[in-house]
Amino acid sequence: MDYEVLRKRMVEEQLSRRGIKDQRVLDAFRKVERHKFVPKDFESTAYSDFPITIGEGQTISQPYIVALMTECLRLTGREKVLEIGTGSGYQTAILAELAKDVYSIERFRSLSSNAKATLHELGYNNIILKVRDGTLGWKEKSPFDRIIITAASPRVPLPLAEQLKPNAKLILPLGEKFSQVLTIFENIDNKLDSRQICSCVFVPLIGKYAYQQ
């Protein structure tokens, strides 16, 4: 199977045509080998327009939603980014293509180790992973220019709001367990201004400052 052709088609049909415009984001999606981040049995569907199961009851999100969240962050290459929900590591790799440093937290050790192996194989050296409850953030590495939460939360976890730099952005699927609104926040004068992007459905963020087990 020619994965490069499938990647180009994915970018054209699923991203450009639906309004993703940032050339750096589109280039990152053309480059990152999504099929390396899914279980072997699902490799042939890695570039399709739907989420794919990655183990532990979790999923790698649909390419379009990963691109939309990434574009909303308006990365220039200089940022320190915190990601909550490493999952397969695919979104982590996209962020690493577009920002200076990426810190990513996952609650399942098995997912984090698989992601670590894939990201190492692909040669990324600007990513640090950690296993813990991501709703607590990563105080020692804070403050961050951008925070991306790739699981659904009923609120912005307080420690994460506190770990944002002035004028920094945070994006998350905000809402109930089975239906959310993708929402972006900007830290202006120590207050979070919000803007709603679109409705979405993510797996829940399970932790001290989000949903309980």
Ligand code: SAM
């Ligand atoms: N971005 C990932 C990718 O590209 O594969 C997909 C992430 S998946 C939709 C959401 C992830 O968030 C899951 O792997 C889940 O285990 C993780 N998660 C849920 N609650 C968490 C928490 N409190 N801390 C860290 N990770 C969490």
